Amino acid sequence: MARILLGVSGGIAAYKALELVRLATAAGHAVRAIQTPASTRFVGTASFAALTGAPVLIEEFERDPMRGAFPGQSAPDHDPLSHLQLVANADVFAVAPASANTIAKLATGLADNLLTSAALAATCPLLVAPAMNDAMWRHPATQANIATLRARGATVLQPGVGRLASRGEAGPGRLPEPAGVLEAIETLLAGAPAAAAGQPHLVGLRVLVTAGGTREPIDAVRFVGNRSSGRMGFALAQRAAQLGGAVTVVAANIALPRDERVTYVDVETAAQLQEACAASFERCDILLMAAAIADFRPARSFSGKLKKAADERMRVDLERTPDILAGLAGRRRADQTLVGFAAEHGEGAIERGREKLARKRVDAVVVNDIARADIGFESADNEVTILTATGETHVARASKADVARVVLDAVIAMRARVGSPDPAA
Numbered sequence: 001m002a003r004i005l006l007g008v009s010g011g012i013a014a015y016k017a018l019e020l021v022r023l024a025t026a027a028g029h030a031v032r033a034i035q036t037p038a039s040t041r042f043v044g045t046a047s048f049a050a051l052t053g054a055p056v057l058i059e060e061f062e063r064d065p066m067r068g069a070f071p072g073q074s075a076p077d078h079d080p081l082s083h084l085q086l087v088a089n090a091d092v093f094a095v096a097p098a099s100a101n102t103i104a105k106l107a108t109g110l111a112d113n114l115l116t117s118a119a120l121a122a123t124c125p126l127l128v129a130p131a132m133n134d135a136m137w138r139h140p141a142t143q144a145n146i147a148t149l150r151a152r153g154a155t156v157l158q159p160g161v162g163r164l165a166s167r168g169e170a171g172p173g174r175l176p177e178p179a180g181v182l183e184a185i186e187t188l189l190a191g192a193p194a195a196a197a198g199q200p201h202l203v204g205l206r207v208l209v210t211a212g213g214t215r216e217p218i219d220a221v222r223f224v225g226n227r228s229s230g231r232m233g234f235a236l237a238q239r240a241a242q243l244g245g246a247v248t249v250v251a252a253n254i255a256l257p258r259d260e261r262v263t264y265v266d267v268e269t270a271a272q273l274q275e276a277c278a279a280s281f282e283r284c285d286i287l288l289m290a291a292a293i294a295d296f297r298p299a300r301s302f303s304g305k306l307k308k309a310a311d312e313r314m315r316v317d318l319e320r321t322p323d324i325l326a327g328l329a330g331r332r333r334a335d336q337t338l339v340g341f342a343a344e345h346g347e348g349a350i351e352r353g354r355e356k357l358a359r360k361r362v363d364a365v366v367v368n369d370i371a372r373a374d375i376g377f378e379s380a381d382n383e384v385t386i387l388t389a390t391g392e393t394h395v396a397r398a399s400k401a402d403v404a405r406v407v408l409d410a411v412i413a414m415r416a417r418v419g420s421p422d423p424a425a
């Protein structure tokens, strides 16, 4: 059970912070709330005080009757400075909702009220749950501030998409649902080690990975398949989970050990993989399309087992499958990061990878040369080149776990880069 310091800043979503407190205290956490003056115009301190069972402070020089202690903790015998003692006692500082103004102050290190002073003094992990109008969220200033906070190791949750407070407005900017905010706080506390150490991480982000190779049935027992083992996809999923991401793997025919932190959706065919991706794509922040998906499938498959025909030949007609990644990219949001994988054979691999980067409208393509027998399919090692719009990184032969590490570092770096070309624009 943890001590959660909750910073509430101004915005209509402040009412949702009450539900967050209710859920957090019901889960056994001790919560103290501090509010910005603007937030009290939306929700008064009495509500937070009632739900936390502790006084709520607004001003920096206000005396804290509990002297910085959390419920269940005994107060010190001296009278400490509130903004220092509250953060010294906290296991995590969660700012929810975080307005555009408060985010800007956190990014620049301004300390003009209790919440921002406390943030500056905090050495515990910082989680920021933004909530604002969609134009304010999209503004380059806000995006730059978010990138600064993320680069500094803060966990910034992706706002929800949907109806906003002002009449008729919809888009990104909604405070993530309180249960989701609590889940992110708990993940952070459970120790995504990178996040706890203030290093880049994926806490608060949803990662969708496809892995393995699809099988397209010819009849009840035979299929058209490929040699993908799913090792690369599983290594990516494991690394993403280690970095604190909420990971779902759409697994096509993989018989490998599974990670208990990851959710798996098993599929066999390209059509099933497409359906599973469609169900999770909108909610995901990062898509890693590592599966080897059939480009062709039997135009019809037989429900029973085909018998040997009298003649020496048998013909299977193949039809094209849809390009699933390109289809998802067509309805992507600018804040999503999409990574394709290209299995290329021999010379010209990088050029063909670059062509795929543009054609599939993704942020990166990870190219591996399947002409080499010692890496790639079925092997424990891989050697890849990560192509982005701005450059390329070659990863020399390494275990798939190490390659996954570099790929996810590149994804995090790309998300932190402000003003990078936006394929969705």
Ligand code: CTP
Pocket (backbone or CB within 6 Å): 270, 289, 290, 291, 292, 293, 294, 295, 321, 322, 323, 324, 325, 326, 339, 340, 341, 342, 343, 344, 356
């Ligand atoms: N992919 C996909 N749907 C398909 C085929 C591939 O979403 N029907 C995805 C793969 O998961 C991978 C990327 O597209 O992330 C590149 O796949 P690849 O087969 O190498 O590229 P293609 O576009 O099929 O090009 P080609 O076969 O001409 O090399």
